[in-house]
Amino acid sequence: MSESAEQVIRSQGLTRRFGSLVAVDHVDLEVPKASVYGFLGPNGSGKTTTIRMLCGLLEPSEGKAQVLGLEVPKEAEGLRRRVGYMTQRFSLFEDLSVFENLDFLGEIHSLKASHRRSRIDTLLERYRLADRRKQRAGTLSGGQKQRLALAAAVLHEPELLFLDEPTSAVDPENRRDFWESIFQLADEGTTVLCSTHYMEEAERCHLLAILDHGKLVANGTPQQLMDDVDATVVEIQTEDPRRVREQLAGMTGLLSLAQLGNRLRLLLHREVENPVWQVEEELDIDAGATVQVVRPNLEDVFVVVTRDEVS
Amino acid sequence: MKLLESVGRIVAISRKEIRQLRRDRLTFGMVVAIPIVQLVLFGYAINEDVRHLRAAAVDYANTQNSRLLLADAHASQVIDLVRKASSAEELEEWLRRGEIRVGIVIPADYERRLEDRKRHGRSARPLAQILVDASDPATYGSVAGLLNLPPPERPGIQPPRWRYGSAISGVSNPPPTFEARPFYNPERRSAVHIVPGLVGVILTMTMVLFTSVAIVRERERGSLELLITTPMKPVELMVGKILPYVLIGLIQVGLVLGVGALIFRVPLRATPQDTIVAALVFITASLTLGLLISTIAKTQFQAFQLTFFSFLPQMLLSGFMFPFDAMPRPAQWIAELMPLTHFLRVIRGILLRGARVVEMRHEIWPLAVFALVMLTLAAGRFRKRLD
Structure with a gap:
């Protein structure tokens, strides 16, 4: 066939x-x-x-x-x-x-x-x-x-x-x-x-x-889409998401920022090197936040591809 | 095989429609309530004065005086003499077929009767006969005004009026010029006229409304979207949807005529077959109008509006509310385009005058043409797409 x-x-x-x-x-x-x-x-x-x-x-x-x-x-x-x-x-x-x-x-x-x-x-x-x-x-x-x-x-x-x-x-x-x-x-x-x-x-x-x-x-395939997503996904665990949000607002390379309870999910440009370090740079030392790069999910894919469309 | 499948689908749609109808109490109630309420409401309607009734005459005397009488009758504007008949029988036939409403018979001994009248006055025989289609009491009422029309005479032969007057001195109250012979509704009860008309009005109202709403409802509820993705063809949907309503229409006809005969003692002179044939043609015409409306209306409310928009002029102009002959010409032309106008003539003809459907074929074919035009327009507009 x-x-x-x-x-x-x-x-x-x-x-x-x-x-x-x-x-x-x-x-x-x-x-x-x-x-x-x-x-x-x-x-x-x-x-x-x-x-x-x-x-x-x-x-x-x-x-x-x-x-x-x-x-x-x-x-x-x-x-x-x-x-x-x-x-x-x-x-x-x-x-x-x-x-x-x-x-x-x-x-x-x-x-x-x-x-x-x-x-x-x-x-x-x-x-x-x-x-x-x-x-x-x-x-x-x-x-x-x-x-x-x-x-x-x-x-x-x-x-x-x-x-x-x-x-x-x-x-x-x-x-x-x-x-x-x-x-x-x-x-x-x-x-x-x-x-x-x-x-x-x-x-x-x-x-x-x-x-x-x-x-x-x-x-x-969903897997392909998630693998190929044109962004780095960073998750921040924090006691004070509002404050962290404010601090990250002007960060260069930030595509989107979403709050999920006490976590913040950031989408960053691929070009941003050392994303964890870059994010920590933006935050006050006393914010008490843990920052890590995570696997993109489908929602991230969705946000990225539909964002391109708008811009 | 193809045809069999098609018939199968039509039957399926019809059966579904009946099932849904049975469960829709309101609609089901309307099937019965509309005829009965209307019947009671219109059963006692008011009469109007009518002019310009189509008339024909047969003149056995054919003298100058008899021709003068006809000319005077015509000049009264109550009747329009449009044809000459060769015999009284022909006159009666035209009357039955609804081609004329009034017929005048002038007997061969007209001149002698004229003389008698001068000599004997009140006890003399009437000069001529006037046949009236009294199934519409309004018609008879107007013609009654003609009965005492003074007979004109040619001045040359005639002695001058004042001398003529003295010749019959003592005769203060001359006999009527015409003897009236009311046909079909001798007691001149308006119900006799109204009830057959109501058959048409009720069918117009319910048939157009039910079909237009039935299809628009499918669209509104989203089931049309489902149906058009099936192998069902538009014409199958239409036919399948219409069939149950044809049956309902016939039930309504039976209901109106039954109640009419029972309560208002309306004579039913037609054979059941003739009644059914006439009703079927008209039901089909009304249903196709409903179909067309259903292809235009997007919501059930719009279907209601369009139905009433088409219903009102038919009600007013068809001859149901106001006598057709009394309407101005342009209104009559418009009325000729409406199915109800033709059906009223057919149903009154067969029910009240005992005419056969074949004798009324000149009113049947406009109905058939109407149905064909509507169906063509509707099928053209209804496509198996959503755009």
Whole structure:
């Protein structure tokens, strides 16, 4: 199998404008088969718009995209049976029961009655909804709704699954469960493209693209991104973070400074030599602070790449 | 196979729609409440004075005097003589088909009756007959003013008025010139006229509203975004959504006519088949209008607004609230573009005058054209995209 054949999604220069606003700005993507591909970005960074274009729901203003070997949006109709889409908002019918929702969608996908029933049973079991079968979707909890939406999106066994901020209305425990399910799907061969604004979720993905103001500002494996981060990360442990903050404010080479309880996290230019020494220079001796260089995490990556964008 | 899948999806959408409808108490209540409330409210409506009723005449006498009578009747502006019939039967047929509202029959012995009238005065026979489509009591009320129209006579042959006057001295109260024959609603009860019209008004209100809201609701709740990523085609969604409402529309027709017959003793002269055919054509026309609105409105509230925007002129101009013939020309032209105008004519024709649907086809095809135009516009506007 050639490398290009394994790419489920390819896009070149994908752009979408809404009036004068450029929601998505020349995005090039390559999403390999059976991977969990993350879209990380703040609200309004163009994640949803990109997903909608890849589904054929929106026409690109510029550029092109191939999904499962089909041109979108021209051949988007051919994608319908092969793609699953879980929208950001819960978009199932609240006045229908769990079973009725799935049964309806099964009929829309033309699944044969017997296959439909058994498939629904399997999914209800798998996503722990079997005891909610007759409950109206509108009365489910956040986590249950989300699992139902996932069941609906994979009902017709799509090759490619789009998840648009699937966990935004869900508690941490359900979120962990949910990611287990995602990896189970990927293991079975489904390619998953998932947008999120949670760092710890993004870190779980096989591959990650960071979007900011519609531009793709970085992509690669989370590890790669963290290794390649164009900054040195320094952590300061102190009893008086406020005072330390003030003292560091004018330091040359400082990219960002964030407080985490009694710790301060500094991002410094790579060019800054001997960062620990440099930082200690800035601080009063009596500050009682311990300074050390630490491994960058994804949030650091995010801060650095989106900072470049602004300047 | 493709078609089968398509039908399967349409059925799935319809079934889903019915399920949701059953659970939506408010909408479900409206299905029943709107017809009954309206019926009671409009059941006792006020009548208006009407002019320029379309009329035709058959003149068996064909004398100068008989022609003068027709000219005078025309000059009264109550009726507009637009056609000449060759027989009284033809006149009645036109009346039934709704092509005319009034017919005048002048008997062959008109001149003799004119003489009799001078001689015998009050006890003489009326000079001519006037046939009135009384299904609208307002029409009959106006025509009643014509009954005592003094018969004109050619001055040359005639003795001067003052002498003529003395010739019938003692006759202070001449007999009516016309004998009126009210058709279809001899008792001239307004309910008879209003109830069939209400069928149209209620269908217009509910059908347009339900369809426009049904689709906009999917968009508002986000389920449209989900549906358009499925293999479902726009036309399947539209047809599937419409079908349950067609059924509801028919139930409403039955409800209005049933209650109308029960409470207001409205005669139902049409066959059930004819009623259903007429209602189906009109329901389809209204639903397609609702579809078009649904492609324009972004929120349910906008759908409501647009529905009422389309509803009000139909209510006012269609001939439901004010008699069509009494309206100024431009208003009539506009009214001809509205489905309700045509449906009112059809439903009154078949229900009150016992006309067959085929006889009313000249009012059916405008409805069909309307539906086709709306559907084309709607399908053109509804694309399987979000932009």
